[in-house]
Amino acid sequence: MENLNVMVVDDEPGIRSGVSRILRNFTVSYPFMDADIGFNLIEVGTGEEAIEKIKTEKIEIVLLDNKLPGIHGTEVLEYININNPDILVMMITSYASLELAVKATNNGAYDFIPKPFTPQELKSALENVSKHLFLRGMTTKMNKEGKEVRYQFLSVLSHELKAPLNAIEGYLRIMQEKQAGEEIASYDQMIDRSLHRIKGMRNLIMDLLDLTKINLEKKTDKFQNVDIGEIAQLAIESINPYAIQKDVKITLINDKNITLNADPSDLEIVFNNLISNAVKYNVDGGKVKVTLKSENKNIKIVVEDSGIGLSKEETDDLFKEFFRVKNEQTKHITGSGLGLSIVKRVVDLYNGDVKIESKVGVGSTFVVTLPI
Amino acid sequence: MGENKKLVLIADDDIDYLFQMRMHVESFGFEVITAETQKEAEVLIQNSNPDLAIFDLMMEKDDSGFVLCYKMKRKHPNVPIILATAVASETGISFGVDSDTDKQWIKADLYLEKGIRKDQLHKEINKLLKI
Secondary structure, X not given: OEEEEEEEEOOOHHHHHHHHHHHHOOOEOOOOOOOOEEEEEEEEOOHHHHHHHHHHOOOOEEEEEOOOOOOOHHHHHHHHHHHOOOOEEEEEEEHHHHHXXXXXXXXXXXXXXXXXXXXXXXXXHHXXXXXXXXXXHHHHHHHHOOOHHHHHHHHHHHHHHHHHHHHHHHHHHHHHOOOOOOOHHHHHHHHHHHHHHHHHHHHHHHHHHHHHHHHOOOOXXXXXXXXHHHHHHHHHHHHHHHHHHOOOEEEEEEXXXXXXXXXXXXXXXXXXXXXXXXXXXXXXXXXXXXXXXXXXOEEEEEEEEOOOOOOHHHHHHOOOOOOOOOOOOOOOOOOOOOHHHHHHHHHHHOOOEEEEEEEOOOEEEEEEEEEO | OOOOOOEEEEEOOOHHHHHHHHXXXXXXXXXXXXXXXXXXXXXXXXXXXOOEEEEEOOOOOOOHHHHHHHHHHHHOOOOOEEEEEOOOHHHOOXXXXXXXXXXXXXXXXXXXXXXXXXXXXXXXXXXXXXO
């Protein structure tokens, strides 16, 4: 069992011993926590004594009364804020001075417990505080190991994978219990939707595979002189069947042969994602223009669409993993929310950059710049 | 025919989940109105008088469900709310509305992990509606 050191600062001995009695045999448990948390109590009667103790002992939590005979609780709080900001302070205040308690929490106290409190109230306050400490510890540990990003990624990923699973499972249960009757035709729509969600999951998994490929750094052994126009043409051909269904016309403007020393599969990822997005988020009968240019020591890939466009807010988050624009026009479009973050990673790998300009209802232009 | 069916408002941006919830809740004998976005739900909160609301947590925004709970309680303080989400307990950060501190900021009456069984859902709804 892990023990947290709790110091009770109150001039009333009855309160001090009461708190000690309540917390002595109290433990907090939390899923994913290896051991329960218990509490060691330290009792002091004045603010001066409290500061002395803080200097000499390791204290995690302070239960602090404000009305003290010498210096006030708020002054102790101030001292802690400056010298030991890791200590969590809970103010103990009477209901009459709730305003003060709120002010104290604004000034760095973690929380407050109104007096008089029941044993249960004290326990649940301590439970909260220790969970907070536990999570804070976890976070620092993960930051140290550089895992925070991966952790976030995994938790979002599990959400993205669970949503379609829940949907498909739900439809299967309905079918299993024959909730729409015996006629198989009554379930057509549910079967279609299930297949649609499975397709979405498959796309997500394909994107994840792309992502892991990129994560393995730039592999120069696969580098060759790549004709950019050729890759663009291949990407257009593979997306064209979908574009025809949406009546979107894709044109390629490439006046000279532009080559780049690169891994062709990296460039395929960039073109596939940008062009398929340009078609996907386009209007029926819309246009997509792909322009390749070499300027100075850079190659510019410009993908322009006449689609639904993006607001300023939306463009800000566009390259974040799993970010998807959610509105009336996009709600029936499936996507993993990974495509553009993948593009960004590839472009970063080549020390290039990717920019977007967009207007709602007019269209978006993506410009990728890669140094030769 | 003069029958007074209870009205349930369901908001979820996952159209499949929404479809299934509607089907289940209607089969329990309730009337259902649905919203696919937070915005639509906000309109329904203002213009209808549901007896129960079921909100998804993550819609247009990560905290859409919380916002809806808050607006719902302001307009219809006595109507129970279920907050449903697939936000996984495996992230290690799970939360409920059982403790008083959670209740202070999560204005829902019940928190449900998505994928709940139909009969369980029925039981929870009846409990909240005191049927």
